[in-house]
Amino acid sequence: MTRVQIQGVTKKFGRQEVLRGIDLDVQEGERLVLLGPSGTGKTTLLRIIAGLEVPDRGAVLFDGEDVTRIPPRDRNLAFVFESLALWPHITAYENIAMGLEFRGLPQDEIQRRVQRVAEYLGIGAFLDRRPTQLSAGQMQRVALARALTREPRLFLFDEPMAHLDPPLRVQIQRELLKVHADTGATFIYVTHDQATASRLAHRVAVMHQGKIEQVGTADELYDHPKTWFVAGFIGPHLMNFFDVVIRQGEGGLVADSGQFRMPVPDRAIEYLWEWRDKEVVLGIRPEHIHHPAFLPKAVTTTSPLKRIRAQLDLKELLGDKQLYYCKGFKISKVRAHVQSLILGEGFEYYEMTEGDTFLALVDAAADDPVGETIELDVEVDQCKFFDPQTGRAIYS
Numbered sequence: 001m002t003r004v005q006i007q008g009v010t011k012k013f014g015r016q017e018v019l020r021g022i023d024l025d026v027q028e029g030e031r032l033v034l035l036g037p038s039g040t041g042k043t044t045l046l047r048i049i050a051g052l053e054v055p056d057r058g059a060v061l062f063d064g065e066d067v068t069r070i071p072p073r074d075r076n077l078a079f080v081f082e083s084l085a086l087w088p089h090i091t092a093y094e095n096i097a098m099g100l101e102f103r104g105l106p107q108d109e110i111q112r113r114v115q116r117v118a119e120y121l122g123i124g125a126f127l128d129r130r131p132t133q134l135s136a137g138q139m140q141r142v143a144l145a146r147a148l149t150r151e152p153r154l155f156l157f158d159e160p161m162a163h164l165d166p167p168l169r170v171q172i173q174r175e176l177l178k179v180h181a182d183t184g185a186t187f188i189y190v191t192h193d194q195a196t197a198s199r200l201a202h203r204v205a206v207m208h209q210g211k212i213e214q215v216g217t218a219d220e221l222y223d224h225p226k227t228w229f230v231a232g233f234i235g236p237h238l239m240n241f242f243d244v245v246i247r248q249g250e251g252g253l254v255a256d257s258g259q260f261r262m263p264v265p266d267r268a269i270e271y272l273w274e275w276r277d278k279e280v281v282l283g284i285r286p287e288h289i290h291h292p293a294f295l296p297k298a299v300t301t302t303s304p305l306k307r308i309r310a311q312l313d314l315k316e317l318l319g320d321k322q323l324y325y326c327k328g329f330k331i332s333k334v335r336a337h338v339q340s341l342i343l344g345e346g347f348e349y350y351e352m353t354e355g356d357t358f359l360a361l362v363d364a365a366a367d368d369p370v371g372e373t374i375e376l377d378v379e380v381d382q383c384k385f386f387d388p389q390t391g392r393a394i395y396s
C-alpha cells in the first residue's frame with residue numbers, strides 16, 4: 001500500500017511536450033485508472049511512476065519520499081505490460097520464478113511462492129509449458145503471477161488486457177479485483193477503454209494532450225464533466241452540442257438556439273446569470289432525450305421535460321434501446337471539434353454523427369417511420385453548459 005503523489009511532472013521527447021504539468025495524488029490501496037485517447041501520455045506517466053523514465057521537471061513521491069531518481073528495482077512495485085514481456089524459450093514456472101531467483105531467494109522458498117501464486121490464479125497445471133503453448137488468458141495469468149510473487153505494494157498495469165476477447169478480459173479483470181482485495185496494494189491502470197475504467201477504478205483520471213482534465217469516480221465524470229472533452233469522451237454515445245444564447249424569459253432563463261428554447265435548469269441559473277445575452281454551448285446526452293410514449297419511470301416523476309420536434313433520419317437497434325438519428329436543429333461545430341480530440345487510434349465511434357444529425361436513445365419498442373416528424377422529450381435538468389472559448393463547464 002503505497003501512496004503515490006505526482007507533483008508538477010513535465011516530460012518532452014525531442015520538441016514534443018508529452019506531459020504538461022501533471023499533479024495527481026493516488027491514495028494507499030486505491031485503484032486509479034488513467035483513461036484517455038491514444039498518444040495523450042498515459043504510458044509515459046506510468047513509466048515515470050515506475051522509474052523507467054525520468055521527468056524533466058517535477059517529482060514522484062511514494063509515501064512522502066521523493067523517488068524521482070530511484071531506479072525501478074528499488075521501488076517495490078510490479079509493472080504488467082501489454083506485451084506481458086514473457087520469455088518464450090523458458091517455462092511458465094521459470095518465467096514466474098525469474099524475479100525471485102534474481103533476488104537470490106533459496107530454491108525451496110521460490111518453489112513455495114510460485115506454487116502458491118499459481119494455485120491462486122488457477123495456472124498450477126500449466127507451469128511446465130512455454131508461453132507459446134499457453135492461451136492468451138493463461139499467458140495473462142502467468143504475467144500476473146510473476147508480478148504477484150514480488151509481493152509489491154504498488155501494481156502498475158499498462159493496457160495488459162487490450163488484446164483479449166471481451167469475456168476473457170472481464171474475467172481477468174475480476175481476478176485483478178480479487179488480487180486487489182487480497183493484497184490491498186495500490187493499483188494504477190492505464191487504458192483507453194471506458195468499460196475497463198468503470199469496472200476497475202475507484203477513481204478515473206481522464207488524460208488529454210499531456211494533461212489531466214479531471215479526476216473523479218466514473219459517475220462523477222459522467223454526471224458532472226468539467227470540460228466538453230470529458231463530457232464527450234465519457235459515456236456510451238457522443239454528447240449532442242448546440243450553440244445557444246442565454247436569455248432572460250418570463251419564467252426564468254432560457255437557452256435559445258434560434259430553433260428551440262430550452263428552460264435553464266433551476267440549479268444552473270446562478271451559474272448562467274452572468275451569461276445573459278451571451279452565447280454558450282449546450283450539451284445533452286442521447287440518453288436524456290426520450291420518446292414521449294416510453295418515458296423511463298424516474299423521468300416521469302422527477303424531471304421537467306421540454307418537448308421538441310425533429311425529423312427521424314435513421315434508426316439503429318442496440319439491444320433494448322435504439323438510437324434515433326434526428327434532423328431539424330443546427331449542431332454546434334463544437335461537436336466536430338470534440339470528436340476530433342477524442343478520435344485516436346483504438347477509439348471508435350460507430351455513430352454517423354456528421355452534418356446536422358443529433359442523437360436520441362429511445363426504447364427499442366418505439367416504431368416511428370423514418371422520414372416522419374416526431375416529438376421527443378428532453379430532460380431539462382440534464383442539460384450541461386460550456387464556455388465556448390475555454391471548453392470548461394459553466395454548469396454540469
Ligand SMILES: Nc1ncnc2c1ncn2[C@@H]1O[C@H](COP(=O)(O)OP(=O)(O)OP(=O)(O)O)[C@@H](O)[C@H]1O
Nearest residue numbers: 013014018036037038039040041042043044045192
Ligand atoms: N521514448 C520516446 N521517444 C519519443 N517519443 C515518445 C517516446 N515515448 C512516447 N513518445 C511519444 O509521446 C506521446 C505519448 O505517448 P504515450 O505512449 O505516453 O501515450 P499513451 O496515452 O499511452 O498512448 P497509447 O494509448 O497509444 O499507448 C506519443 O506521441 C508518443 O509517440
